[in-house]
Amino acid sequence: RGRTAVKARLLDQSVIAGVGNLLADETLWQARVDPRRTVDTLARDDLTRLHRSLRRATRAAIRDGGVHTGEIIEHRGPHGRCPRCGTPMRRASVGGRTTWFCPTEQV
Numbered sequence: 886r887g888r889t890a891v892k893a894r895l896l897d898q899s900v901i902a903g904v905g906n907l908l909a910d911e912t913l914w915q916a917r918v919d920p921r922r923t924v925d926t927l928a929r930d931d932l933t934r935l936h937r938s939l940r941r942a943t944r945a946a947i948r949d950g951g952v953h954t955g956e957i958i959e960h961r962g963p964h965g966r967c968p969r970c971g972t973p974m975r976r977a978s979v980g981g982r983t984t985w986f987c988p989t990e991q992v
Contacts, residue, residue: 886925887923888925889923890922890923890979891920891922891927891935892979893982896982904939910957910984910986912938913938913984914956914990914991915956917990917991918931918991918992920977921977967989967990970987972988974986
């Protein structure tokens, strides 16, 4: 519900406690959801993908030693490229936080 950007909603500790900036970027990249997209535009399939991606990213972070070990993390930067398609990563600000995303795959 609402018109909040999905990344801002993921970072809202009153909604989902423990999700920080890196974990949110990893989750959104895995789910192929644009972090700027508003929550009211998410279909049930989008929500299912987000939930699965959040669980997968959280489990991988625990297993591998932290959220800094995620697939997308090393590609977050001015010269970073999407590890799936090679498109240059794009930077934006959502809810006062920096976010990096693939403009081709995260729609």
